[in-house]
Amino acid sequence: MSSPNPTISHSVAAPGVRQLTFGQAINEAIAEEMRRDPLIFVVGEDVAEAGTPFKVLLGLVDEFGPERIIDSPISEAGIAGIGVGAAMTGMRPIVDIMFGDFTTLVMDQMVNQAAKIHYMSGGKLKVPMVLRTTMGASRRSAAQHSQSLHAWLSHVPGLKVAIPATPYDAKGLMKAAIRDENPVVIYEDKLSYPIKGPVPEEDYIIPLGVAEVKRTGEDITLVATSSMVYVALSAAEKLAEIGISAEVVDPRTTAPLDAETLIASAKKTSRVIVIDEGYQEYGVTGEMASVIADGAFYWLDAPVKRMGAMHVPIPFSPALEDRTIPTAEQVVEMAKMLCGRN
Amino acid sequence: MTKKSSTASADDTPRSQAKLSDIPANGVVSTTTDLLSSQVEIAFDVPALPAETLAEMYRQALLIRQVEEFLLKAAEEGKIGGAMHTAIGHEANAVGAAAALNPDDYLTCTYRGHHHGLAHGMDVGRAIAEVLGRADGFAGGKGGSMHFVAPEHGMMGSNGIVGAQVPHAAGLALASQIRDEGRVAITFFGDGAIFQGVMHETFNMASKWKLPVIFYCENNRYSEMTPTWRTSSVGEFYQFARAYGMESVQIDGNDAEVVHAAVTQAAERARAGEGPTFIEGITYRLAGHMAGDLETYRSAEEIEEQRSHDPVLVLRNRLLERGSSEEEIAKIDAAVEKSVAEAIAFAEASPWPDPAMAYTDVYRT
Ligand SMILES: Cc1ncc(C[n+]2csc(CCOP(=O)(O)OP(=O)(O)O)c2C)c(N)n1
Ligand SMILES: [Mg+2]
Numbered sequence: 143m144s145s146p147n148p149t150i151s152h153s154v155a156a157p158g159v160r161q162l163t164f165g166q167a168i169n170e171a172i173a174e175e176m177r178r179d180p181l182i183f184v185v186g187e188d189v190a191e192a193g194t195p196f197k198v199l200l201g202l203v204d205e206f207g208p209e210r211i212i213d214s215p216i217s218e219a220g221i222a223g224i225g226v227g228a229a230m231t232g233m234r235p236i237v238d239i240m241f242g243d244f245t246t247l248v249m250d251q252m253v254n255q256a257a258k259i260h261y262m263s264g265g266k267l268k269v270p271m272v273l274r275t276t277m278g279a280s281r282r283s284a285a286q287h288s289q290s291l292h293a294w295l296s297h298v299p300g301l302k303v304a305i306p307a308t309p310y311d312a313k314g315l316m317k318a319a320i321r322d323e324n325p326v327v328i329y330e331d332k333l334s335y336p337i338k339g340p341v342p343e344e345d346y347i348i349p350l351g352v353a354e355v356k357r358t359g360e361d362i363t364l365v366a367t368s369s370m371v372y373v374a375l376s377a378a379e380k381l382a383e384i385g386i387s388a389e390v391v392d393p394r395t396t397a398p399l400d401a402e403t404l405i406a407s408a409k410k411t412s413r414v415i416v417i418d419e420g421y422q423e424y425g426v427t428g429e430m431a432s433v434i435a436d437g438a439f440y441w442l443d444a445p446v447k448r449m450g451a452m453h454v455p456i457p458f459s460p461a462l463e464d465r466t467i468p469t470a471e472q473v474v475e476m477a478k479m480l481c482g483r484n
Numbered sequence: 485m486t487k488k489s490s491t492a493s494a495d496d497t498p499r500s501q502a503k504l505s506d507i508p509a510n511g512v513v514s515t516t517t518d519l520l521s522s523q524v525e526i527a528f529d530v531p532a533l534p535a536e537t538l539a540e541m542y543r544q545a546l547l548i549r550q551v552e553e554f555l556l557k558a559a560e561e562g563k564i565g566g567a568m569h570t571a572i573g574h575e576a577n578a579v580g581a582a583a584a585l586n587p588d589d590y591l592t593c594t595y596r597g598h599h600h601g602l603a604h605g606m607d608v609g610r611a612i613a614e615v616l617g618r619a620d621g622f623a624g625g626k627g628g629s630m631h632f633v634a635p636e637h638g639m640m641g642s643n644g645i646v647g648a649q650v651p652h653a654a655g656l657a658l659a660s661q662i663r664d665e666g667r668v669a670i671t672f673f674g675d676g677a678i679f680q681g682v683m684h685e686t687f688n689m690a691s692k693w694k695l696p697v698i699f700y701c702e703n704n705r706y707s708e709m710t711p712t713w714r715t716s717s718v719g720e721f722y723q724f725a726r727a728y729g730m731e732s733v734q735i736d737g738n739d740a741e742v743v744h745a746a747v748t749q750a751a752e753r754a755r756a757g758e759g760p761t762f763i764e765g766i767t768y769r770l771a772g773h774m775a776g777d778l779e780t781y782r783s784a785e786e787i788e789e790q791r792s793h794d795p796v797l798v799l800r801n802r803l804l805e806r807g808s809s810e811e812e813i814a815k816i817d818a819a820v821e822k823s824v825a826e827a828i829a830f831a832e833a834s835p836w837p838d839p840a841m842a843y844t845d846v847y848r849t
Contacts (some may be wrong), residue, residue, distance in 0.1 A: 260846075264627065
């Protein structure tokens with residue numbers, strides 16, 4: 143059983159377009175937006191010279207200075223709250239929360255503050271902030287640095303949540319998040335940072351709430367998010383070898399969710415597996431499966447299946463950790479079963 | 485500026501003796517405060533405000549009091565759902581601060597925030613309508629009593645989560661600092677709120693980054709229904725801020741003139757780039773924590789004793805001391821009564837919001 147392999151080359155790579163890593167795409171998106179709009183600033187732990195522990199923001203402080211790339215103390219709730227306050231004035235803060243696991247510390251500011259201020263003020267105030275954070279296991283980081291908790295904030299009206307899978311999507315979704323008038327949370331998969339893919343130099347955005355079919359197919363739909371897109375694409379390759387044509391659909395944002403595209407694919411293929419790195423129980427897979435079952439009920443030939451992280455704290459040992467996250471092999475097995483090919 | 489004397493705190497509380505020498509000689513002031521758990525007597529020079537300013541502060545304080553009394557009664561009659569917290573007894577903290585700040589300065593505060601909203605120029609009728617949940621409320625009935633907001637007056641929201649509005653003020657101040665706007669942010673919070681972690685995170689950043697922010701603790705001695713001395717490891721709350729290298733003072737929050745002087749100086753420091761100031765305004769909540777509070781945790785005598793230092797009364801007496809006549813004050817009283825009656829009539833005549841409005845304003849489009 144292997145962890146999601148960052149070197150998987152997938153079907154969206156178009157020849158002739160510049161290749162960037164996922165991390166570079168995030169960096170470029172922020173840099174381009176900061177050049178365009180002086181109201182944008184970044185605040186977080188280790189964001190300046192360190193460029194974050196993942197090195198994603200390297201170089202930004204050289205160009206924009208410490209006034210716009212602000213090294214904060216280790217005060218997640220405080221910086222989230224400061225971001226909310228600054229955003230209320232029309233500034234566009236990007237609050238950096240190093241590990242998605244630490245979003246537990248900003249729950250009040252995101253859930254009770256950022257998400258509700260526009261509504262509670264009857265539309266008088268807005269909070270155009272971005273909270274960027276990480277997700278994803280398989281880095282041997284154990285239970286407190288490996289979780290994918292994007293379901294939590296996807297649950298809350300007033301927030302938008304993006305979970306890009308490819309460098310192309312990372313740049314376009316980050317730009318959309320920064321320009322959005324609402325609080326947007328963007329979850330970056332840590333293992334995806336070195337993944338390379340085509341990223342146009344020109345300015346483009348990917349609207350929040352628009353899924354993408356990453357591979358077309360006829361027999362089964364694999365709805366997959368973030369790193370699981372690579373797992374699904376890899377599974378689709380293997381399924382093709384045995385004559386099962388799998389379609390891979392990436393919602394790209396969990397909130398808003400592009401239900402239409404998911405349902406259309408389900409109607410076309412009649413079988414669906416939803417794959418996501420968050421805990422399966424009460425997770426985004428449940429929501430998506432339900433939306434699909436609702437919208438495509440009469441077209442389905444099998445129950446909509448879910449695959450998420452095992453319901454255990456993510457263990458440290460590679461021998462254990464690799465069992466907790468869905469793999470291409472498991473997806474293939476499930477797909478074969480749904481297609482009556484066992 | 486001279487310091488007078490300090491008296492030991494009452495035996496049954498852990499409140500420390502006020503060390504007057506700890507209070508920086510930065511001109512921030514307090515006059516005698518005579519509170520249930522301490523007798524801090526600190527005298528500094530408080531510049532006497534012009535008669536018009538005093539009269540306007542009195543007018544606002546009285547208006548707030550009358551609005552709150554109406555709302556309290558309405559809530560007790562079942563006309564207002566949920567928890568409705570009045571600021572009866574807290575008025576001086578609001579009117580003194582509001583008079584000291586510029587119209588474009590920022591403010592955030594707590595669910596106990598009607599006084600701040602009204603002192604900052606919110607329309608009284610629309611404010612009452614909001615508390616009644618009506619369509620003409622400033623937020624169309626979506627916010628209610630705990631979520632007063634008026635960005636057009638710099639009033640950026642009162643908050644239902646204890647302490648949560650404090651980092652917002654730091655963020656507002658940061659925005660002002662980045663844009664070099666010279667705008668100051670003030671945030672009001674209670675004595676109980678001091679123990680929220682996010683407060684201390686914010687104190688540290690605000691002090692380190694010299695943000696133009698004023699942290700104003702309305703110390704009414706109770707965290708909801710628990711006397712705060714019972715849960716605090718520190719007797720004097722202004723001392724917390726000292727640990728963060730902040731200017732910090734304790735003042736009589738029931739004396740609007742004192743509040744005005746303190747906030748004026750804190751705002752000057754903030755605008756001069758000298759960073760945040762912490763002000764502990766000693767005050768007292770003369771009504772329950774919220775409408776319907778049975779107040780089993782304090783005695784009627786205690787409340788009665790505090791009435792002698794009622795901030796509306798303090799202002800009224802100050803006017804008389806400074807030469808205003810009873811007739812002049814009666815005129816203000818009559819005008820306030822009339823405007824409050826009109827505001828109430830407006831609010832009560834306002835319809836319920838269209839149910840379809842529940843779905844709007846979730847996202848900014
Ligand atoms: C985070 C949080 N915890 C608890 C509460 C419930 N609560 C509402 S007001 C209050 C007391 C706050 O006391 P203080 O800060 O002194 O303000 P006061 O009500 O006295 O003005 C509590 C515990 C809350 N609203 N938010
Ligand atoms: Mg209190």
